[in-house]
Amino acid sequence: MIPQTSPATKPPVLTSVLTCPVCQHAQAEQMPTDACQWFYECTSCHTVLKPLAGDCCVFCSYGTVPCPPIQEQGQGACGCG
Numbered sequence: 001m002i003p004q005t006s007p008a009t010k011p012p013v014l015t016s017v018l019t020c021p022v023c024q025h026a027q028a029e030q031m032p033t034d035a036c037q038w039f040y041e042c043t044s045c046h047t048v049l050k051p052l053a054g055d056c057c058v059f060c061s062y063g064t065v066p067c068p069p070i071q072e073q074g075q076g077a078c079g080c081g
Contacts, residue, residue: 012071016063022047031059033068 014033018040019026025044031037036057040049052061059067 009072012068013065014068016059016065018049018058018062019064020045020047020049021062029059029063031063031065031067036067 012033014031015028016031017026017028020042023042023045025042027043029040037059038051038057040058040062041047042049049058049062051057055061056070057067059065060070065071
């Protein structure tokens, strides 16, 4: 009998493109793996972005890829809120 193994987990994507809701400027940024990023200043219009209600960080609210804890473990995994 062949032992069952769990499927290999992919490492989290660490780059996400943040899009400013004010000016629509898009910027690729590296996500921290050891902390949530609650604020981000748009490099174009200088608006300070904050997470939307229910999101743990700006990457989960405005990014193309959610933060590493959410990627790995799902919603609520971040524990930052």
